Amino acid sequence: MPADPLHRAGTSQRSTTSQPSGGSGASAVEVRRSSRRRRTVSAYREGDRTVVLIPARMSKAEEQRWVTVMLDKLAAQESKRTLDDADLAERAGQLSAQYFDGRARPTSVRWVTNQNTRWGSCTPAEGSIRLSHRLQGMPDYVIDYVLAHELAHLLVPGHGPGFWRLLEAYPRTERARGYLEGVVAADRLPHVPAPD
Numbered sequence: 001m002p003a004d005p006l007h008r009a010g011t012s013q014r015s016t017t018s019q020p021s022g023g024s025g026a027s028a029v030e031v032r033r034s035s036r037r038r039r040t041v042s043a044y045r046e047g048d049r050t051v052v053l054i055p056a057r058m059s060k061a062e063e064q065r066w067v068t069v070m071l072d073k074l075a076a077q078e079s080k081r082t083l084d085d086a087d088l089a090e091r092a093g094q095l096s097a098q099y100f101d102g103r104a105r106p107t108s109v110r111w112v113t114n115q116n117t118r119w120g121s122c123t124p125a126e127g128s129i130r131l132s133h134r135l136q137g138m139p140d141y142v143i144d145y146v147l148a149h150e151l152a153h154l155l156v157p158g159h160g161p162g163f164w165r166l167l168e169a170y171p172r173t174e175r176a177r178g179y180l181e182g183v184v185a186a187d188r189l190p191h192v193p194a195p196d
Contacts, residue, residue, distance in 0.1 A: 037056070144172070
């Protein structure tokens with residue numbers, strides 16, 4: 001068996017695998033401890049799991065804190081990748097299949113730069129969905145929520161009880177709405193000049 005740089009002589013390893021508390025769809029997390037690692041913590045994606053590398057001396061509480069920090073950091077890095085219109089259309093198809101049994105079938109899904117007061121819009125008669133460019137760079141679950149919201153409008157126009165029941169299928173609705181409300185609130189704050 002070839003030598004594994006993570007399992008060299010003199011390093012003690014302990015791996016644990018757990019599900020993060022981020023909700024459904026989250027990958028497993030494997031924590032690898034090393035006695036050679038003194039202060040640094042790092043993380044990377046490996047297939048369908050996330051590997052977090054930490055010093056062996058860390059307590060369980062520190063481990064949990066660092067796992068959360070590193071998951072957030074990876075998510076932020078991944079969200080900076082900008083989806084193009086084709087990616088959006090593909091993602092809409094995946095969300096429709098996953099949450100609406102494939103019944104929501106948009107004819108077009110695209111980014112637009114003329115929506116500054118809405119996150120997304122839908123024209124059910126045409127089957128078109130438009131997302132505000134302001135969503136670019138936000139976490140994937142937020143973009144997915146806005147897409148799911150607009151997909152639901154292809155099936156139920158308006159915001160009546162039937163619409164909200166349909167949208168309950170998307171498990172991160174409340175979290176995404178809270179994120180977007182925070183963005184709106186932050187935009188309303190007075191901008192304080194940076195100190196000299």
